[in-house]
Amino acid sequence: MVRVRFAPSPTGNLHIGGARTALFNWLFAKSQGGKFILRIEDTDTLRSKKEYLEEILFSLKWLGLDWDEIYYQSERFNIYREYAEKLLSSGKAYKADKLPAEAGEEQAQPKSEGQAIILKVFPGKVRIQDMIRGEIEFDTAVIKDQVLIKSDGSPTYNFACVVDDSLMQLTHIIRGDDHISNTPKQVLLYQALGLELPKFAHLPLILAKEGGRLSKRKGATAISEYREMGYLAKSLVNFLLLLGWSPGENREILDMDEAVKLFDIRHINKTAAVLDMDKLSWLNNQYLKNEDPQILLNALIPDLTARKWIDKDNFDRNYLLSLVKLLQARLTVLSDFLERADFFFLDDFPVDPKAQEKFLSRDLSKEFSLFIQRLENLEKFELAEIEEAFRQLAAELGLEAKVLIHPIRVALTGKTVGPGLFEVIYYLGKNRTEERLAKWIKKETG
């Protein structure tokens, strides 16, 4: 049975690259009817933090990447020690205070007084068969003797990784390209320990727009940042899916279930991909406009209450739902709703100064007053009636509808963009509409 793993280190948040590695492992497991294992690589006790661990687990769940088993390396130090002892007694490893230094080279200092256990590396070639790249050959001349157990007793990454990958019976190691030079070192360890080799696949890296690695300076990296910005988990997953892999048949939008059906590791390409925020935003808009407004509203309620725009124990759900429906096709990220819909919640909403200058610098007292009257006279305050009344008025005044529509929109919303004016009026209600228009009516003097 196929068994794969994602092995994050809780020394930082789950970032885009890690998430994609996890996703592809997950997909491979699901598509093969296998197991997806999570292994927390917390051997660096100083840098590992509980907050990071929690954030990583939360983000994985948020993305929908559930795991079948979970292990913590910090609980397995004696296992690594045991394996190192084996290599020691078979003469394949040795104890030393320091790695033998090459000429002119500085060596990292030991962490503590104890002796490290180090693997001897012999001259030769290591060939690895990569499922994505084919054969890669390394000369062991470029590989130094490898520290297995540090002088403080903790295992090194490569050693713990090999021992665990083997003990956890992993069949495929799917990881980022940046591990490609670790692989020959690990193969050497498999050989020294007499363990069976898993299959390797190295995923291309995700690059920043400016080139080079993704980093804090070069665009958002943490999954949680994307969540906070208002991207939906499914758009992020869909986006990640399209980075380095293609479902074929010109498909762009697909969910995880479809991806599981279509996934074929051989179709992962070798080229590093640049993260394209525009496409992510487009995907998010696609999902947003088709999403159930109930779900979007639920996601928005915490923000709405935090801003005191609604009372958390007493609000009109149907009304809010209508507002979500009105705006959802116009959003890039969900949080855009808060800026776009502010005027529905605040009487003191921000007014775009340019819009005011352009549409409200002219005196529209007469037009606004007449429109207020027409609204007052409506038998039913409904969409069709509002529009009818407005168009009739415009016609009587001999004005093109848009000549009045724009100023009214700015008066009611403070913006030049937004949903149709009559919808705005309808959902704002008669009173608020009239009040806001009245503000722009100059008092008759004398």
Added chain:
RNA sequence: GUCCCCAUCGUCUAGCCUGGUCCAGGACAAAAGCUUUUCAAGCUUUCGACACCGGUUCAAAUCCGGUUGGGGACGCCA
């Protein structure tokens, strides 16, 4: 510096393995138009690429070599 990986529109990619159906297809972005009260959405259209050089072949985006460019790794970090 040494080693390793990669190379199709600005970006994500299809095609490459199994040469001809590719004067290279789709998507994002950009531009234009339609629709429209604005903005989105939607629809239509346009712009736009096989990095370069050489080889193999009747035929190369596809196979081979080199150059250039990009990326990664060289820790008692993971």
